[in-house]
Amino acid sequence: MKGLVTVFTKELTDYLLSWRGIILFAAVLLTTVFAVFGPSGALQNIRQALDTPTQYRVGEFVFLRLFTTSGQGAPSFLYFITMFLVPILGITLGFDAINNEQNNGTLGRLLSQPIYRDVVFNGKFLAGTVTIGIMLSTITLLISGLGLRIIGVPPSSEEAFRIFLFLVLGTLYGAFWLGLAMLFSVLLRRVATSALASIAVWVFFIFFMTMITGFIANTIAPVDAASSQQEVMRNLRIHVSAMRASPIGLFQEATTVLLVPGARTMGEYLQLQTASGALWMPGALPLGQTILTIWPHIVTLIATTAVLFVISYAKFMREEIRST
Amino acid sequence: MSALTEQLAVETVNLTKVYGQATVADRLNLHIAEGDIFGFLGPNGAGKTTTILMLLGLTEPTSGKAYVCGYDSTREPLQVKRITGYVPERVGFYEGLTAAYNLAYIARLNELPEKMVAQRVNEALEVVGLTDVAEKKVGEFSKGMKQRLAFADILVKKPRVAILDEPTAGIDPEGAGQILDLIADIARERKMTVVMSSHQLNHVERICDSVGILVNGRLVVEGTVSQLGKDALGGGQFKIEIKLTEITSDIVEAIQRIDGVINVERTVELLVISCSRDVRSQIARVVIEAGGLLVGMKIRSYALEDIYLKYFREA
Incomplete structure (x- = not known):
């Protein structure tokens, strides 16, 4: 246990104080602050929306809009976090x-000390996850603070709790990417190769997943101009289900439910589309129902991370330690 | 009662490691007494590193047992690691961290109380002469400095057994000499057992009490340097070479009769005499009395090279 604390402390210091950590933090900070408060950031659109309250139901959850509204030219904070920042954080740290x-010869030196081998792996994983948590929290709090000053609307307790849940979810999502990167760092000997492999998976989920899910949906349930409403809906439902195979899709859906309680997720939207044609629900989803809705997403995210972790762990425990 | 005093620092029983088809270590039986400086000799790829990793419990043996101070390396690797200091062949440090932090990390992993960490680290750095650069990042160090830092690692840990894999590889002769002397000093001062692998004979010869020679995974010989030297030189302590204008069997017989002469070998123009003491004057007299003409005479005591070459050729 003491060994774990030692490894954890050292790795955490390394992550937070090394150039890597500083550059990462600066990059994440600049991107998100710019996305919200920049010249064409989200703030303009929030102001605009506040002028036409009925259209967007802005009376509720104004504060959360800081994180979910996109700007004129820039995507929303949430989009940046989902697509780029958290995956990059996880991959770069792991x-x-x-x-x-192994290549530097420090592993042999480390493992000849009286610690269990898994302590090294667990310590690194924990330190990486905590680093991601710290960075996400700092940024979220910073934006909340700035936002509070600028829009002047304090968050309700429910909003605060939703932001907290978002941080937990975001850290879990980061742990997934960290686990993936660490898996490659165990499987592949060369650092450049393992970095490329992690980036390849990320690019796959960002760009190709939509194409593939579209292809799957169109193959199973083809649609054309003459298709009935049921057929179109079936196609879209398959599309949505397939998207959930991607961690990005999972996180996106879960955070949308969490931070835009009034909006329908794709699945619900589909079912009600024909009835009312509205993007927004008549009333916002209560917190309890929100958690119930995203619970499967959270469990799936944890389970996927656990699988990655177990594979890396099993491989690492059998690894030969020689450096030559 | 005598169990403690007789306990070996390192003992292996039929230790074997097979990778696929290749037998890297073949039924090794090593016996290293406590306090010894043991030289583990062998050409590259003989299986030295693999054996060392098995001693540390970092690699599982295919069969056989390894014990360090009585602890089973496979079953109680943590106990073994607690009392063993290891310097890998390509020793690595966290280059972005300072020398002092690198050492402190090792101290903490060995559960040294926090208030003792700084003191122990400073002591170690002083012994290896790196106090001035304690707060410098290791990335700026030369190879020799890193090697010395690796010994500081061991000093921080204060183990009963130090295992050094090729500690002098890639270092200039002067630096290597310094490091070897440092190892010997520390080992004698602290009564620490040292197992040092190398393929450089002069390095092993300089500090080791006993050696084991490993060729193709097999331990061809093991023993103290003096004992092996005697064996290699045909049982004698010294080897005297004499050159005569003409070699006759009379002279050979006469020399063989001298007290202390163990063996006489005859080559084309030389006589090689193994003997247990310096008998040069007697030889000179005998040669002249037998009517021979002495042209030259050389004496040397055994060298590890003789031992090494003898067993290496045999293997």
Whole structure:
């Protein structure tokens, strides 16, 4: 246990104070603050929406809009976090975790100390997850603080709780990417290869997943101009289900439910589309129902991360330690 | 009662490691007494590193047992690691961290109380002469400095057994000499057992009490340097080479009769005499009395090279 604390402390210091950590933090900070408060950031659109309250039901959850509204030219904070920042954080912190130590000869030195081998792996994973948590929290709090000053509307307790849940979910999502990167760092000996492998998976989920889900949906349930409403809905439902195979899709859906309680997720939207044609629900989803809705998403995210972790763990425990 | 005093620092029983088809270590039986400086000799790829990793419990043996101070390396690796200091062949440090932090990390992993960490680290850095650069990042260090830092690692840990894999590889002769002397000093001062692998004979010869020679995974010989030297030189302590204008069997017989002469070998123009003491004057007299003409005479005591070459050729 003491060994774990030692490894954890050292790795955490390394992550937070090394150039890597500083550059990452600066990049994430600049991107998100710019997305919200920049010249064409979200703030303009929030102001505009406040002028036409009936259209967007802005009376409720004004504060959360800071995180979910997109700007004129820039995507929303949430979009940046989902698509780019958290995956990049996870990958950058984990892609060389094990193989770099192996190549530098520090692993042999470390493992000849009286600690269990898994302590090294667990310590790194924990430190990475905590780093992601710290960075996400700092940024979210910073934006909340700035937003509070600028829009002047304090968050309700429910909003605060939803933001807290978002942070937990975001850290879990980061842990998934960290686990993926660390898996490659155990499987592949060269640092450059493991970095590329993690980036390849990320690019796949960002760009190709939509194409693939579209292809799957169109193959199983083809639609054309003459298709009935049922057929169109079936196609879309398959599309949505397939998207959930991607961690990005999962996180996107879960955070949307969490931070835009009035909006329908794709699934619900589809079912009600024909009835009312509205993007917004008649009333916002209560907190309890929100958690109930995203619970499967959370469990799936944890389970996927656990699978990645177990594979890396099993491989690492059998690894030969020689550096030559 | 004598169990403690007789306990070996390192003992292996038929230790074997097979990778696929290749047998890297073949039924090794090592016996290293406590306090010894043991030289583990062998050409590259003989299986030295693999054996060392098995001693540390970092690699599982295919069969056989390894014990360090009585602890089973496979079953109680943590106990073994607690009392063993290891310097890998390509030793690595966290280059972005300072020398002092690198050492402190090792101290903390060994559960040294926090208030003792700084003191122990400073002591170690002083012994290896790196106090001035304690707060410098290791990335700026030269190879020799890193190697010395690796010994500081061991000093921080204060183990009963130090295992050094090729500690002098890639270092200039002067630096290597310094490091070897440092190892010997520390080992003698602290009564620490040292297992040092190398393929450089002069390095092993300089500090080791006993050696084991590993060729193709097999331990061809093991023993103290003096004992092996005697064996290699045909049982004698010294080897005297004499050159005569003409070699006759009379002279050979006469030399063989000298007290202390163990063996006489005859080559084309030389006589090689193994003997247990310096008998040069007697030889000179005998040669002249037998009517021979002495042209030259050389004496040397055994060298590890003789031992090494003898067993290496045999293997």
